[in-house]
Amino acid sequence: MTMTPEEKKKQKQRNWALAALLAGFVVLVYVVTVVKLGANVMNRPL
Amino acid sequence: MTAASATNEPARAGASLAGPSDYVALLKPRVMSLVVFTALAAMIVAPGGLHPVLAVVALLCIAVGAGAAGALNQWYDSDIDAVMTRTRARPIPAGRIGRQEALEFGTTLAAFSVFTMTFAVGYVAAMLLAVTIAFYVFVYTMWLKRLTVQNIVIGGAAGALPPVIGWAAVTGEALSPLPWLLFLIIFLWTPPHFWALALAGNEDYARAKVPMLPVVKGSRATRNQIVFYTLLLAASAAAPYALDLAGPVYGVTALIGSAGFLAFALLLWRAPQDAERTAALRVFAYSIAYLFALFTALATEKLIGFAP
Structure with a gap:
């Protein structure tokens, strides 16, 4: 199947949007984890 | 709708x-x-604190959950959307997104938002969010919308739950009276809001065979019901102030706002047939401003320290 230039352009846009969403979700989980741990984030045995 | 009505699938997936x-x-x-705004207002008035992050x-989860419900609604209702002027440019009936993609997109977002x-x-x-999405998709979209003239009355419960979710996010509970009064306000606001829109786009719903009140019972019965629900709405909007759960800023806003809503509803009730569409669109537009005003007043007076 050959995609038209317009279809390729839209596919690229969708891929970038999905990548941004996934990256955003990773950051969100990280930030929520840090916030929920609060001061305890540094509290672990060495 | 039959499951096979996979209209407008792109010819070449991918x-x-x-x-x-x-x-x-x-x-x-x-x-x-509107969903995010009402949830935010409830989060502001809820006692206790939640880390801003x-x-x-x-709020993001509520927004994405509501969006997921909207996507699943468009997946299921693509046949209706295709014949209604207001909705036929949506991505599925316009052929830009396939039904299967919309189903997968909506389901994924719903799962992510609840998780x-x-x-x-x-x-x-999280449970309230899941119930809201499920109610909108299964009870309203799949069951009631095509079945009964009471579709948006009962289905309105889904749109009314976000303040309860917002409250629960802050307090960890959902049994206090105020969030449920806010639920009641939105629940009673939904019928006049949607019936006004349905009056303005009556032919659309008739063509799509959706049993909206104006299609089934006619214009006069719909106008009567709009006035009836506006009266109930006015009473429920006054309740937070009357029960000392909201302060004077909210009380005055509710009083003036409800009087205005009732005035527009009565203008629609009295309007000659050729002016019905204009009067109905005024009720519709006013109803949105009204809900924003009520929840803004509620949140503002908490922020400025006027709340009880």
Whole structure:
């Protein structure tokens, strides 16, 4: 199947949007984890 | 609708012309804005505190959950959307997104929003979010919408739950009277809001065979019902102030706002047939401003220290 230039352009846009969403979700989980741990984030045995 | 009514599937899957904006359109962003706003207002008035980052995440989950419900609604109702003027440019009937894609998109977002809410805020808010999405998709979209003239009355419960979710996100409980009064206000606001829109676009619903009140019972019965529900709405809007759960800023806003709503409803009730569409659109537009005003007043007086 050959995609038209317009279809390729839209596919690229969708891929970038999905990548941004996934990256955003990773950051969100990280930030929520840090916030929920609060001061305890540094509290672990060495 | 039959499961086989997979209309407008792109001819070559993967070679879609859908851009990110089409996926945003699947989320019904305008509906989402009202949902987020009412939830935010409830989060502000709820006692206790939630870390600002977690509050933003909770709002994001509510927004994405509402969007997921909107996407699933468009997946199921693509046959209706295709014949209605108001909705036929939506991504599925326009052929830019396939039904299967919309189903997968909506289901994924629904799962992510509920999971993230559980992880970030707690299970009470997450369960309420899941119930809201499920109610909108299964009870309203799949069951009531095509079955009964009471579709948007009962289905309105889904749109009314976000303040309860917002409250639960902050407090961890959902048994206090105020969030349920806010639920009641939105629940009673929904019929006049949607019936006004349905009066303005009556032919659309008739063509789509959706049993909206104006299609089934006619214009006069709809106008009567709009006035009836506006009276109930006015009473429920006054309740937070009357029960000392909201302060004078809210009380005055509710009084003036409800009087205005009733005035527009009565103008529609009296309007000659050729002026009905204009009067109905005024009720519709006013109803949105009214809900924003009520929840703004509620949140503002808490922020400025006027709340009881």
